[in-house]
Amino acid sequence: MLHPHPPTRFAPAADQARALKEALQANGVMPEGYVEQWEDTFDHWVPENGARIVARAWNDPAYRALLLRDGTEACRELGYGGPEGGFIVALENTPVLQNVIVCTLCSCTAWPVLGLPPDWYKSFEYRSRVVREARQVLRELGLALPDSVKIQVWDTTAETRYMVLPMRPAGTEGWSEEKLASIVTKDCLIGVALPDLASARA
Ligand SMILES: [Co+2]
Structure with a gap:
């Protein structure tokens, strides 16, 4: 069975992203401006x-x-x-x-x-x-x-x-x-x- 526990509910994507960003920053593994830099890159793709x-x-x-x-x-x-x-x-x-x-x-x-x-x-x-x-x-x-x-x-x-x-x-x-x-x-x-x-x- 590939997915024995099918997820039924997720928080909205924006909330998930914010929580992830905060966790990464709190643990010091995401440099300042990292997300903004990628947003800029996406804008040019x-x-x-x-x-x-x-x-x-x-x-x-x-x-x-x-x-x-x-x-x-x-x-x-x-x-x-x-x-x-x-x-x-x-x-x-x-x-x-x-x-x-x-x-x-x-x-x-x-x-x-x-x-x-x-x-x-x-x-x-x-x-x-x-x-x-x-x-x-x-x-x-x-x-x-x-x-x-x-x-x-x-x-x-x-x-x-x-x-x-x-x-x-x-x-x-x-x-x-x-x-x-x-x-x-x-x-x-x-x-x-x-x-x-x-x-x-x-
Ligand atoms: Co692919």
Whole structure:
């Protein structure tokens, strides 16, 4: 039996967090400003970072080559890395290949460039189903791919974090990197959506 004593009631999360923080501080094991420092880090973990990387790769063949050869270094070049992003691998979509990311164990993604994972990404349903019936799961998430496109699912680990490099859509010739980045969403970076020209800004 995995859970012989199923918990039925918890205090609200904020109360739990406060109690934990107070206990850690009272025992002198949490440095001053520790929580605030992580809050600041979380604020900088946004999918706009990954979008910027994709846009640069679309516009700069040398950067694209670096991204596919050494994702970690390419991300670092634009200022992204560190915790939860110590080893980043970029996965290149092609006309016949769609890459999709999952963490079957929990919720790992390349946080510094994708941001925190969406709730559905952490759900048991997504984690268990996408590896068995990726095409159907993608369809349910709004991405219906033709049978000519193979779907490759990548299981994240604590060490290796992936980001999907989508194909540059036709009709974006001459766009600035800023405008290109505006069509790359977190879902695109996970691989469950494609860049949508209609969402372009700037
Ligand atoms: Co995980």
